[in-house]
Amino acid sequence: MTARKFDLIAFDWDGTLFDSTVAIARSIQLAVADVGGTVPSDEQASYVIGMALLPALAHAAPDVPKEKYNDLANRYRYHYLKQQALITLFEGVLPLLEGLRERGHLLTVATGKSRRGLNEALQHADLRGMFDGSRTADETAGKPHPLMLQELMAEFGVEPERLLMIGDTTHDLQMARNAGCASVGVAYGAHAAADLQSCAPLYVARDVAQLQQWLGANA
Template sequence: MQARRFDLIAFDWDGTLFDSTAIITRCIQEAVRDVGGTVPTDTAASFVIGMALPQALAHAAPDVPPERYPDLAARYRVHYMQHQNDIVLFSGVLELLRALKQQQILLAVATGKSRRGLDEALRVVELQGLFDSSRTADETAGKPHPRMLNELMREFDVAPGRTLMVGDTTHDLQMALNAGCPSVGVGYGAHPHGEFAALQPLFVAHSVRELHDWLLAPG
């Protein structure tokens, strides 16, 4: 059976493939506390997930002066490193990715993580060979700028209409809209799915099983 027809599917990482939202939220809060800023609420801290780290931390801690941003980022990394091995793939993600590969669909990652952070994560889990390419926030523009998707489309010579972005935040869906690509939102990650409608996703999946069934449905 032929899957729904996309030539390239780009996935966000945290909150879409990896069950990491709660840990990242806590790490942001602890980093802000360490540098003496006003600790953001869970909602405010989780909102910035998916952004490039400097942009995310500045947004989460508006009362921290810019000269303290390097310290803030360093403290975040300390807290995150203490928990990185606690982060796991959502159940069903490996099966989904393998099924898409069997359909000869190109798979990519478009993430707010750093290149170092993504590469470390790829070594921890059994994802080697499943992704054809990836883009990280420190090597291109952060979300919702469309550069990540534009670069991936150029790399594989795939048109926007044949490229799908899958993500759990409004930053992901706005990036897809900015790039002229369709998107799918997942409602089990960082942002409430009620915020997705204005960004015109083709579908909102509330579980990996729903995402699997929609992506593998006949096109």
Template sequence: MPRQFDLIAFDWDGTLYDSTAIIARCIQRAVADVGGTVPTREQASYVIGMGLMQALAHAAPDVPPELYPRLGERYRHHYIAHQNDLSLFEGVLPMLDALKARQQLLTVATGKSRRGLDEVLRSVELVGVFDGSRTADETAGKPDPLMLRELMSEFGVPPERTLMIGDTTHDLQMALNAGCASVGVSYGAHEPDAFHALAPRHVAHSVRELHDWLIANT
């Protein structure tokens, strides 16, 4: 079967990187530190994938804007304390290697900061794996389609040849807004029941299932 997609864009946290639970706890602790109403785990998980300040403002609507810098500082404090506890989901590297061997362009479209993404991409196992990336602090945050459009423009790939993979409705809505196909994963931040309205090609319930679907369908 001829290849359907030339460019595959992956979300990072909750899709490739096993960080959802720690991010949610760091959001809760940061809100508590500035005296806001602490969001539930579900509320904190929902905002994962947005740009940091957009996410924190959404998770803590009673925190006044003048405290946002402090809120961001406290989040980063808690996250840095736990960043060495994080790792790629099991099976991610073999999946990326298999896609790379097919000459598909692999990119990252993430709500992380450029500094945060670059720190994890410096690990030896990830050097040279991704062809490009966009982060929320250097372009528009999800679900705005700008980061996907920039990646497509950079590599000269049209929307119909681009696939977005993510664990949140923000990821799938961004793909829809950009005119791209999407695949959802159910093992990250959002409950997959919400995905169906956004018409993903598939919802994978494990990295192994995602790997097998991508090899068979992209």
């Protein structure tokens, strides 16, 4: 077994571990339609995944006035919760996480979800206890601000060069750059491989199997 290069691995949730990209994008589109805004395209709705909810909705629906943001957020939650029971982990995620724990890595989540949303997702995926820590967008700064990762590093006493961020959006990878940390992109989520490459990740995985193989040899 090779020596660990990273003590702490931080995962994004939606589109990285949880196969929720399509459900989130569709929920955004339906919510915008409900409040009378111009419905974003699939690409526009997918782009904002990973951001905190209100900034994401504002970016996806720039013609919706601010006084309707609460209604917009409530309609998004309504549509997402209707689909949540059908969303699952990507195939291969569970053995990937178990293998990393066996190697002694600390595992954390850094997500644009709310704390309530993450807790519900962890319970749904039966992953409570899998992660050593987590940060959500409603309890710290949203991506790509580096505060999520800075707080996790402080909590576990890990230096930036010993943390690896894994995510499916440029928001995730830019957060890692802003925190002085390395990153790996996954191209099976919200953003295309070419966009992820623009953030200079160490690697871009096309599927979970590729991610597991790379981590086994390089993390």
